[in-house]
Amino acid sequence: MRVIVAGGGVAGTASAIALRRIGAEVTVYEAYADPAGTVGSFVSLAANGLRGLAALGCLDRVRDAGFEVPRQRLWSSTGRRLGDMPRGRLGGDPTHSVTLMRARLVEELRAEAVRAGARVVTGERLVDAHEDADGEKVRAVFESGRTDEADLLVGADGLWSAARTILDPGAPRPAYAGQYTFSGLASGVRHDPGTFDMVFARAGAFITIGAPDGTVWWAAQVSAPREPDLAAIGLDRLAELYRHEERPSTVLAEVTELHRPTLQHVLQPVRVWRGDRIVLAGDAVHPVGAGQGAAMAVEDAVVLAHALAAAPVPAALARYEEERRARTAKLIKMAAANRDAKTAGPVARRARDVFMPLGTRLFYERATAWLYTHPLPELPRAGTLSAGGA
Known part of the structure; x- marks a missing residue:
């Protein structure tokens, strides 16, 4: 074939x-x-x-x-921890997520x-x-x-x-999804290695990952109902958008590398x-x-x-x-x-901050088992195409 x-x-x-x-x-x-x-x-x-x-x-x-990134933590904009769970796997799975x-x-x-x-x-x-x-x-x-x-x-x-x-x-x-993403690297910021942290900030989610070399890999998923001109947005604007949250503000102040931004689509x-x-x-x-x-x-x-x-x-x-x-x-x-x-508004953010800690503790593994434990067939050896034909 x-x-x-x-x-x-x-x-x-x-x-x-x-x-x-x-x-x-x-x-x-x-x-x-x-x-x-x-x-x-x-x-x-x-x-x-x-x-x-x-x-x-x-x-x-x-x-x-x-x-490898074994753990994932979720945080509110006020710094409250909303969840702490295995990253991209169930708790008993020794296969750690890779970034x-x-x-x-x-x-x-x-x-x-x-x-x-x-x-x-x-x-x-x-x-x-x-x-x-x-x-x-x-x-x-x-x-x-x-x-x-x-x-x-x-x-x-x-x-x-x-x-x-x-x-x-x-x-x-x-179609534009109402979000755009900036990302990059930062140095000189304390971060647990091998941990994925997501802050549900007012401007949109802010993600940080501690790399083995001590750098922090970060991504800002900014909410914007209207499609923005990405060329007009820089670090100063990001710093302003995330000024209310301590972790994003600290990381953005120590950026050493800025990647090309992208619009998110659905x-x-x-x-x-x-x-x-x-x-x-x-x-x-x-x-x-x-x-x-x-x-x-x-x-x-x-x-x-x-x-x-x-x-x-x-x-x-x-x-x-x-x-x-x-x-x-x-x-x-x-x-x-x-x-x-x-992208939750103020009322939805308050409700999320109340219920998410309980939900992640009680339902995370049950809700994600279908995704992370999905079986895949083994690939047959080369030459088996002749059995099925073209």
């Missing part, structure tokens, strides 16, 4: 690795020479995402590129894809694709005019996916996930948020490859959608609730 993967981010590279593991011939087309880029900040991989990386055979490399820069994650996955035998072509952005009349092949068209033909096209081209619109011209478009449920020879993966079909975007992309890759090893392409894509749709929909609802908690 020959596969075209559109997009060289986490979803695209993870898909390339998984499909190579089962023996597919894979070409990844990526718009940027360096898909890791400088956009974004750090990402965290919870236990479920780490199990997906283990299935792909690259868990150790990703772990070495980041650091690393997004660029490093993409670099490691792309390198593993190449080691596995995938071909990576940069400078090519998908603009169109057509399944042939008998449903046996798909032809992809790229911005440069280049074309390619394969048995399957995986649309892993992110939030602004062309593949999504190719499948359904009426597909939803991303996407209405995607109705069409697949055709006979085209399928969506990662943010192209379910931008979930809640710190689970990378993990869901890795899960997609494993499930898709397992389905393709067991059945011909159209049937495999139907099985993939069936397995992934309900899980990601549940997570999207959870992410929306998280967003609401971060």
